[in-house]
Amino acid sequence: MVSMTYFSLLFSLLFFSFLFNGSFGQLSSNFYSSSCPKALSTIQSAVKSAVAKEKRMGASLLRLHFHDCFVNGCDASILLDDTSSFTGEKTANPNTNSVRGFDVVDTIKSQVEGVCAGVVSCADILAVAARDAVVALGGPTWTVQLGRRDATTASLSTANSDIPAPTSDLSALTSAFSKKGLSAKEMVALSGAHTIGQARCTTFRTRVYNETNIDSSFATSVKSNCPSNGGDNNLSPLDTTSATAFDNGYFKSLVAKKGLLHSDQQLYNGGSTDSQVSGYGSNSGTFFTDFASAMVKMGNISPLTGSSGEIRTNCRKTN
Numbered sequence: 131m132v133s134m135t136y137f138s139l140l141f142s143l144l145f146f147s148f149l150f151n152g153s154f155g156q157l158s159s160n161f162y163s164s165s166c167p168k169a170l171s172t173i174q175s176a177v178k179s180a181v182a183k184e185k186r187m188g189a190s191l192l193r194l195h196f197h198d199c200f201v202n203g204c205d206a207s208i209l210l211d212d213t214s215s216f217t218g219e220k221t222a223n224p225n226t227n228s229v230r231g232f233d234v235v236d237t238i239k240s241q242v243e244g245v246c247a248g249v250v251s252c253a254d255i256l257a258v259a260a261r262d263a264v265v266a267l268g269g270p271t272w273t274v275q276l277g278r279r280d281a282t283t284a285s286l287s288t289a290n291s292d293i294p295a296p297t298s299d300l301s302a303l304t305s306a307f308s309k310k311g312l313s314a315k316e317m318v319a320l321s322g323a324h325t326i327g328q329a330r331c332t333t334f335r336t337r338v339y340n341e342t343n344i345d346s347s348f349a350t351s352v353k354s355n356c357p358s359n360g361g362d363n364n365l366s367p368l369d370t371t372s373a374t375a376f377d378n379g380y381f382k383s384l385v386a387k388k389g390l391l392h393s394d395q396q397l398y399n400g401g402s403t404d405s406q407v408s409g410y411g412s413n414s415g416t417f418f419t420d421f422a423s424a425m426v427k428m429g430n431i432s433p434l435t436g437s438s439g440e441i442r443t444n445c446r447k448t449n
Contacts, residue, residue: 157275157433161254166246173255176238177262180231185374188263189327190231195260196323196428197229198253200310201289203432205281206252208289209235209445222289227363228330232446235259239445252445253278257429264425267326269376270418272426279439282448296333296391300401303393310431312424318397318406319420320428324368325380329390331356331364337392343399348388366390381411 198208210218307317367373389395398407410417
């Protein structure tokens, strides 16, 4: 009886030890502390270099992580190239001629492989690079949870259906984020990522030419770079006040009816999220705190862990 009690107690202790150490699928902030202690510093250095070379790359790296997580979880499926027998997510409507930064991810992966081969997943690289890109442009930092593995497949159809469109209204945006376990508050905070980056004329033409909840002088200035016909790929900054600085300028723009995309202005259009937008516009600290928390939660959408998935050698293809 004593020995049975002893072994029962030992089993319980081991069970809880495994549970809290993340052996049942949880991510961990110190996942690579022993297996690849230089992983985070290597990624950070590469991101800093890429953003210094081109400020817009900061927004592109952040967007890659977002578009990855919204399609079957944060599993680096967005990085897979099409092959003769496989169609990935890069040609999905929200991604084609739009998502970029793949070469930078390749460079980061190569450098990480140089310090510890076959250890760090492409999915984790996307998560860390997104954080480091935000920091490089003056935004908040957060502790990235790690331990994701890479998917061996992708979903073009899910990319087309689950990534919110720039034409979405507030209810559609709320629904798309709710489907991923994210609240309306977290949706507004994450939308603040649009304080950096640019959008193509084809995504906002209808708004600047047809909508009335838009500042007239702003609409006129945007039309100069987005004709009613042609120029689909001409770019305009999502935040006209400080396009390459991660701040709360995006929310100030919404209050002034200067949201570039229809989906942007929907956050401040007489609806339930107006007060949150105006709050962020007047207090960048609150926005930074909420954004960081929401990024951690988004990064935990259905990760592959343990024996699931793989550690790709090349982020563009399965092993």
